[in-house]
Amino acid sequence: MGSHIATITWQRQPTEAFTDSRYSRAHLWQFDGGVEVAASASPHNVPLPYSVEANVDPEEAFVAAISSCHLLTFLWVAAKRGVIIDSYRDEAVGVMTPGPGGHLWVSRVTLNPKVTYGGQAPDRAMEEALHHAAHEQCFIANSVKTEIVTRL
Structure with a gap:
């Protein structure tokens, strides 16, 4: 690739x-x-x-990379399923905690996407399915051990 x-x-x-x-x-x-x-x-x-x-800083960039990857994959998945997106905004939050050896790591990133749809907006179940598919296919999410949570 x-x-x-x-x-x-x-x-x-x-x-x-x-x-x-x-x-x-x-x-x-x-x-x-x-x-x-x-x-x-x-x-x-x-x-x-x-x-x-x-x-x-690297931690902010890490959170931004996760959010950006999710955004791009979400847009791709939505387009493939015929769902029109007008805008997408995410205020992603990364949390650092001590790991097993006491070293700090970004243990959790919470995505807070706010999506505006063109035409008919999908129902909650479809929106959740779009985000789930985006998470499953995001290159960055598939590359890290950090827990990634999407809040709608």
Whole structure:
């Protein structure tokens, strides 16, 4: 199916000793299509000013990737079943908890999709079936151990 490439770049500033852990976690994500995203560790994990609150952190990106994959698969499934979608908005929430070894991990992502349908909206059972099919076929959902919950 092909490979997916992201180039991640970080550079220590000359004034940073590094070994004292007082260095910037700001870095850059570059994608093959030319998009660049300013990234950083989360301020939840690394205090300011060593993290950059305005930048995307890996945990946010993980949640966004799960939500985006579900969205794209949902649109595809709906189109195949003749259901017209006008808009889709999700405020996805990822939760980190300690794992068995005490290490934090994103243990749960809750999707909260709000879908606007064109024409006749499906009933609740059909909407649930569309989301279930999207979850089952989402590449990212099939790649992670994180529990993914969809709330309608």
